[in-house]
Amino acid sequence: MEIRSVGVVGAGQMGSGIAHVFALAGYDVVLTDISADGLVRAITTIDKNIERQVSRGKVSADDKAAAMARIQTTLKLADVGPCDLIIEAATERETVKQAIFEDLLPHLKPHTILTSNTSSISITRLASRTDRPEKFMGFHFMNPVPVMQLVELIRGIATDQETWDTMHEVVRKLGKTAASAEDFPAFIVNRILMPMINEAVYTLYEGVGSVKSIDESLKLGANHPMGPLELADFIGLDTCLAIMNVLHDGLADTKYRPCPLLTKYVEAGWLGRKTQRGFYDYRGETPVPTR
Ligand code: CAA
Numbered sequence: 001m002e003i004r005s006v007g008v009v010g011a012g013q014m015g016s017g018i019a020h021v022f023a024l025a026g027y028d029v030v031l032t033d034i035s036a037d038g039l040v041r042a043i044t045t046i047d048k049n050i051e052r053q054v055s056r057g058k059v060s061a062d063d064k065a066a067a068m069a070r071i072q073t074t075l076k077l078a079d080v081g082p083c084d085l086i087i088e089a090a091t092e093r094e095t096v097k098q099a100i101f102e103d104l105l106p107h108l109k110p111h112t113i114l115t116s117n118t119s120s121i122s123i124t125r126l127a128s129r130t131d132r133p134e135k136f137m138g139f140h141f142m143n144p145v146p147v148m149q150l151v152e153l154i155r156g157i158a159t160d161q162e163t164w165d166t167m168h169e170v171v172r173k174l175g176k177t178a179a180s181a182e183d184f185p186a187f188i189v190n191r192i193l194m195p196m197i198n199e200a201v202y203t204l205y206e207g208v209g210s211v212k213s214i215d216e217s218l219k220l221g222a223n224h225p226m227g228p229l230e231l232a233d234f235i236g237l238d239t240c241l242a243i244m245n246v247l248h249d250g251l252a253d254t255k256y257r258p259c260p261l262l263t264k265y266v267e268a269g270w271l272g273r274k275t276q277r278g279f280y281d282y283r284g285e286t287p288v289p290t291r
Helices: 013-024 036-055 061-069 094-107 123-128 161-173 189-205 211-222 228-235 237-251 260-267
Strands: 005-009 028-032 071-074 085-088 113-116 136-141 150-155 177-182
Touching: 005 013, 013 028, 013 036, 013 061, 013 136, 028 036, 036 061, 036 071, 061 071, 085 094, 094 113, 094 123, 113 123, 113 161, 123 136, 136 161, 150 161, 161 177, 189 211, 189 228, 189 237, 189 260, 211 228, 228 237, 237 260
Parallel strands: 005 028, 005 085, 028 071, 085 113, 113 136, 150 177
Antiparallel strands: 136 150
16 A cells, blocks of 8 residues: 555654654655643754754755745644545643544544554554554654664554554655564664663662763773763653563563652653753753753
């Protein structure tokens, strides 16, 4: 099946990055959110990020203009219904995602493929609440979407081969690389990455190292582009905690116990870059460690 139009639900960090790469790859994109301000912010971000690609000679000015013209925004969820492919990229809470799929069902075309950009929630369970579990998949992008090469394709228990093949072809057309993952808590990337970040928070909590020494150790000692605490702030500490909880609940192993310090930061509303405070304080010129 050929995909031409794509509906993106949620205009946050991930949804706007997804709209960006689809529009540049020639797809018609309908981007929806419950917040009008969120939609305006998303378009501003996409414009700025494509402009960055233009200034580095990676995208032409004409291609940028064409891509921006392919993105429509709407506050009405029903407007994405007629698209060939829908990507849900809302908050990482199962009840929110389920409500979105429930509201979408009456507006879908029979051939529409439904996907979720969830970083950890069961695809099989989300799919089972829809009318098309065979046309439902996990479609997990990495942040920042325009830069990161990988997309995880997650098969639910009922996903059919045609849907998987169609999505694999979409990833190829985006110029990215797909990794196939089975539907177990947090799939591949986050199953490995989040326990590492959680361990970095334990290392801080137990006083083994400071924020600076932990991040420098992994950057200079293991060649990671960002230290684990800097990366946690970048991803969002609420998202990190939500994923650790999914691992802990889903695999029932104490090795996935979220660090109490991570919980404390989230309870304080210090969620990382998006709230300007997390393991670093971003309110000044340069980020300052908060511990
Ligand atoms: N849109 C478009 N281009 C962007 C961009 C964006 N949002 N952000 C960065 N770029 C481009 C820059 O223009 C630059 O391009 P050139 O190579 O042409 O110069 C390139 O990316 C590198 O950017 P910078 O020079 O500004 O900064 P940097 O070298 O420090 O790299 C980074 C930034 C790419 C984010 C790098 O630090 C990195 O790879 N960090 C790790 C990111 C990571 O691990 N992501 C996965 C998180 S886990 C996840 O997403 C899964 C989940 O479910 C939680």
